[in-house]
Amino acid sequence: MVFPAKPGSQKRPHEESELHEEATKNGDGNGASEPPPKRKRPFNFDAHPRRKIALQFLYHGWEYEGLVQQSTTENTVERHLMDALLKTKLISNEKDCDFSRCGRTDRGVSAFKQVAALVVRSADPLGKFVFWPESTDQSVIDNYPKKDELSYLKMLNGVLPKNISVIASCVGQVRYLSGHMIFGISASSTTTSSRNDLVELTIKGSGFLWHMIRYIVTVLHEIGLGNEEPELVSDLLNVEKTPCRPHYTLSAATPLCLYDCRSRIIENMLNGLVETPIGSQVDLDRGLLEFTQNHPIPARYIKFADRRTCDSLEQKKEKLEKKKMAANNPG
Numbered sequence: 001m002v003f004p005a006k007p008g009s010q011k012r013p014h015e016e017s018e019l020h021e022e023a024t025k026n027g028d029g030n031g032a033s034e035p036p037p038k039r040k041r042p043f044n045f046d047a048h049p050r051r052k053i054a055l056q057f058l059y060h061g062w063e064y065e066g067l068v069q070q071s072t073t074e075n076t077v078e079r080h081l082m083d084a085l086l087k088t089k090l091i092s093n094e095k096d097c098d099f100s101r102c103g104r105t106d107r108g109v110s111a112f113k114q115v116a117a118l119v120v121r122s123a124d125p126l127g128k129f130v131f132w133p134e135s136t137d138q139s140v141i142d143n144y145p146k147k148d149e150l151s152y153l154k155m156l157n158g159v160l161p162k163n164i165s166v167i168a169s170c171v172g173q174v175r176y177l178s179g180h181m182i183f184g185i186s187a188s189s190t191t192t193s194s195r196n197d198l199v200e201l202t203i204k205g206s207g208f209l210w211h212m213i214r215y216i217v218t219v220l221h222e223i224g225l226g227n228e229e230p231e232l233v234s235d236l237l238n239v240e241k242t243p244c245r246p247h248y249t250l251s252a253a254t255p256l257c258l259y260d261c262r263s264r265i266i267e268n269m270l271n272g273l274v275e276t277p278i279g280s281q282v283d284l285d286r287g288l289l290e291f292t293q294n295h296p297i298p299a300r301y302i303k304f305a306d307r308r309t310c311d312s313l314e315q316k317k318e319k320l321e322k323k324k325m326a327a328n329n330p331g
Helices: 013-025 077-087 138-142 152-157 212-224 232-237 264-275 280-293 313-328
Strands: 050-059 110-121 164-171
Touching (some): 050 152, 077 110, 077 164
Antiparallel strands (some): 050 110
């Protein structure tokens, strides 16, 4: 016998839906409750000392829109470098790291030894020139454990693109970072008969304007082809004789490369690192080798004769035959 339900005892469809949703939220019913996402604890930069360092890095410029950050594109070398510094928690933000660069390259131009200076997080409270933020409590400073300095090269190269690599770091007092150059250019009467000969162009200056090197190379190239006379260089530098620059195209950016940045202060600091357990030249050589070999240098080198070998041709054929037999005779 079926008894009719009491008035008001039947649940309306919308009530059942609400009850199902409530049960799902509480972990009841068929729906599985999802645990709330864990909140990442913000990194406390005030709990760590800081120091100013110089980084020497190289990059392939033809894949980037120049070195310096721009408002119109994210594809610059410095943008990738800043992202790596932020990701490794070496800096808290871009404004407070006191970033400065030595040289500047335009779009397409590469660099072998570009140098930048900035304030980064340190792990060595007893290191030279290490300082603490003014907002850090004295108790944090007193109880900070003694550690070895961070491996800036390893940390940054682990997150940087493969065509940007930090090859040396200089830990010291970086007060001023600038290239030292004296402008001067002269025509050469030396001729060459071999198509494989190279011509070295050395340009020194107190500063370079936008695309200046590429313009100079264009002028010298036309002189070398015999289209212009060597006096063209001095004529273009004479503002009275040539008050306005003639129209001519830029030379290609891909062959251009910033080879080195030099400063007496930087050189003195790099030379001073010879007294430390890891010298600057060791870091430089190691960085270049790791970049060209595309893998870190192992702590212990294994000779080729002692390494594992690949399968021989006979072994490969034997394995291939076994695969064919297994495919033709399943089960």
